[in-house]
Amino acid sequence: MENLALVAAGIVFGLGALGAGIGNGLIFSRTIEGIARQPELRGTLQTTAFIGVGLVEALPIIGLVLAFILMGRA
Amino acid sequence: MDHLAPVIEIGGIPFDLAAIAMILITSVIVFVIARLAVRNLSVENPGKMQNFLEWLVEFVQGIIGTAMDYRKGRIYLTLGLALIMYIFIGNMLGLPLGIVTEVSASHPTIFGQELVVPAGGHHEGVLHVAWWKSPTADAMSTMALALTVIVLSHVQGLRVNRRHYLKHYLQPWWFFLPINIIEQLSKPLTLGLRLFGNIYAGEVMIAVILGMGVAGIPFLMVWQGFSIFVGTIQAFVFTMLTMVYIAQNTVHEEDH
Numbered sequence: 001m002e003n004l005a006l007v008a009a010g011i012v013f014g015l016g017a018l019g020a021g022i023g024n025g026l027i028f029s030r031t032i033e034g035i036a037r038q039p040e041l042r043g044t045l046q047t048t049a050f051i052g053v054g055l056v057e058a059l060p061i062i063g064l065v066l067a068f069i070l071m072g073r074a
Numbered sequence: 075m076d077h078l079a080p081v082i083e084i085g086g087i088p089f090d091l092a093a094i095a096m097i098l099i100t101s102v103i104v105f106v107i108a109r110l111a112v113r114n115l116s117v118e119n120p121g122k123m124q125n126f127l128e129w130l131v132e133f134v135q136g137i138i139g140t141a142m143d144y145r146k147g148r149i150y151l152t153l154g155l156a157l158i159m160y161i162f163i164g165n166m167l168g169l170p171l172g173i174v175t176e177v178s179a180s181h182p183t184i185f186g187q188e189l190v191v192p193a194g195g196h197h198e199g200v201l202h203v204a205w206w207k208s209p210t211a212d213a214m215s216t217m218a219l220a221l222t223v224i225v226l227s228h229v230q231g232l233r234v235n236r237r238h239y240l241k242h243y244l245q246p247w248w249f250f251l252p253i254n255i256i257e258q259l260s261k262p263l264t265l266g267l268r269l270f271g272n273i274y275a276g277e278v279m280i281a282v283i284l285g286m287g288v289a290g291i292p293f294l295m296v297w298q299g300f301s302i303f304v305g306t307i308q309a310f311v312f313t314m315l316t317m318v319y320i321a322q323n324t325v326h327e328e329d330h
Contacts (some may be wrong), residue, residue, distance in 0.1 A: 050310075051311055055268075055311065057272070
């Protein structure tokens with residue numbers, strides 16, 4: 001267990017990926033539901049969904065950068 | 075393979091030469107594209123570049139329109155246009171190529187100046203210095219963009235909407251003040267780091283896939299496509315969030 005930095009990198013990125021996956025899944029499930037209810041709003045809903053993805057994935061990607069820093073330090 | 079950035083220290087301040095050069099290159103490219111698009115303007119017979127720029131202007135007008143009333147938001151049109159063009163081209167520039175030079179590890183110098191090498195890890199033989207990257211892959215330049223835009227939103231809030239802007243720190247109750255302050259502090263942080271993280275992680279992944287050799291070529295194709303998608307989305311999200319933050323600070327909502 002000398003290299004705790006590598007374990008930390010794994011944990012950081014793993015939890016971040018979990019958060020990104022769940023967040024994106026929630027966003028797109030509601031988007032699909034909305035498109036199913038009102039097909040003419042498809043363009044607007046898709047655009048809003050991608051804005052949501054850009055926001056939700058911010059913190060997991062910051063976690064990814066942190067994981068790279070930790071890996072480089074190991 | 076670990077790529078270093080060519081950081082030199084002048085007067086105690088570290089300067090990243092690759093980031094400075096790439097910011098200049100991106101600015102020149104944006105300027106050239108914009109100037110080429112407005113040559114020979116015509117109403118009946120628009121050329122391709124003019125069509126493209128008109129589409130882009132309408133797109134940014136749509137972004138401003140979703141954030142605030144467009145009659146109030148007209149003054150931010152050039153800001154939105156500059157942001158989206160600069161960030162989009164900046165994100166795309168790091169994808170196609172990379173320029174890496176070698177510097178000896180025992181006495182690393184660039185143009186005669188001592189290269190700042192981050193501590194940790196052992197370096198033997200030669201160090202690899204990467205000269206070509208996205209300007210947005212540098213945390214300092216994205217934080218500069220984010221800080222500029224957030225400071226602008228605060229200044230505009232004070233100029234246009236002073237009483238309401240100062241009052242909204244105490245809403246809905248006065249003891250929400252620390253929460254509101256933390257919210258205002260977190261805005262430039264997340265705005266800048268979101269852009270930086272997306273583009274930097276994309277570039278590191280490109281370096282990792284390149285390390286796989288010939289077997290990585292299909293992965294590289296897929297990853298390049300995904301990076302183009304992410305770069306576009308991040309430019310759009312940055313511009314949209316800029317307009318939303320400016321609208322939050324400047325627009326007086328009558329129902330409070």
